[in-house]
Amino acid sequence: MAVLPIIIAPHPVLKQVAKPVPAVDQRIARLMDDMVETMYEANGIGLAAPQVGILDRVIVVDVHEKDEPPNPIRMANPEVVWASPDLAVCEEGCLSIPEQYAEVTRPSAVRVRYLDREGQERELDASGMLATCIQHEIDHLNGVLFVDHLSMLKRGMIMRRLQKQQKQKATA
Numbered sequence: 324m325a326v327l328p329i330i331i332a333p334h335p336v337l338k339q340v341a342k343p344v345p346a347v348d349q350r351i352a353r354l355m356d357d358m359v360e361t362m363y364e365a366n367g368i369g370l371a372a373p374q375v376g377i378l379d380r381v382i383v384v385d386v387h388e389k390d391e392p393p394n395p396i397r398m399a400n401p402e403v404v405w406a407s408p409d410l411a412v413c414e415e416g417c418l419s420i421p422e423q424y425a426e427v428t429r430p431s432a433v434r435v436r437y438l439d440r441e442g443q444e445r446e447l448d449a450s451g452m453l454a455t456c457i458q459h460e461i462d463h464l465n466g467v468l469f470v471d472h473l474s475m476l477k478r479g480m481i482m483r484r485l486q487k488q489q490k491q492k493a494t495a
Contacts, residue, residue, distance in 0.1 A: 324353075324360045327375040332420050332468060332485060341371075341378045341464040344399045347442035351381060355397040355440055358383045363393070367418045369456040371463030374419050382460035386452045396447070398437035401461055404446070406430035413455045415469045422488060423481045427472045429458050 330336055344351050354377065362370040362383055372381040385395040411431035416424045432450035435457055439445050449457055459469055470478040 324356045326364045327357050327361045329361065329365060329370075329374055329418050330376055331489065332417075332470075333482065334419075336373055336376055336378065337419055337463070337468060338466045339373065339378055340466050341373050341380045343380050344438070347399050347438050347440060351379065351399055352440050354379065354381055355383060355399070359385070359395045359397065362395075362418075365418050368452070369460045370418060371460045373463050373466075380464050382457070382464065384453065384456045384460060386456055397440045398435070398457075399439075399442075401435050401437040401457065401464070403433045403458070403461065404436045405434040407432040407450075407454075411451075411455070413452070415455065415459060417459070417469055419463075420468065420470065420481065420485055423470075423485055425470065425473055425477060425481060427455075427459075427469050429455055429472075433458060435461075 358370050361375060368386050369384040372379045380400045382398050382401055383395055385393055387394045407430045409431045410428050412426050412428050414424050415427045431454060433454045434446055434448050436446050470481050
């Protein structure tokens with residue numbers, strides 16, 4: 324397994340739509356494993372393949388509590404097949420928009436269909452933080468960032484702060 328470099332906004336790959344995976348082969352299984360390692364190394368709870376520069380419809384998530392063992396979920400071609408009419412507001416951040424956070428409104432629960440690491444079709448009912456995380460990562464597969472759910476004003480403020488932060492890191 325390997326830690327992959329995470330792409331930072333406003334990189335153009337983050338706005339592209341990822342392509343479906345025909346099957347979970349050895350390359351996709353290795354990508355999933357590398358993405359899990361990358362997510363853990365970055366202290367994240369989710370990661371989508373476009374965030375590491377790969378335009379495949381692959382995500383990984385793990386919202387385990389600090390006192391629980393890791394429980395990564397690897398998904399290829401995830402799709403929401405049902406979304407709750409009830410909405411929830413959650414503060415979101417993103418490994419591709421480091422140290423920036425904002426409240427985003429999404430369905431409070433979803434059912435997602437996907438292929439697991441072995442290529443088996445699965446369905447998962449998710450609520451709470453897991454539902455938020457899955458929806459956030461699926462957005463990445465569609466070229467959507469969490470800031471795209473915000474007003475133009477809030478999005479602009481976050482992106483300007485990110486650019487300033489990146490310039491400071493580059494000169495440090």
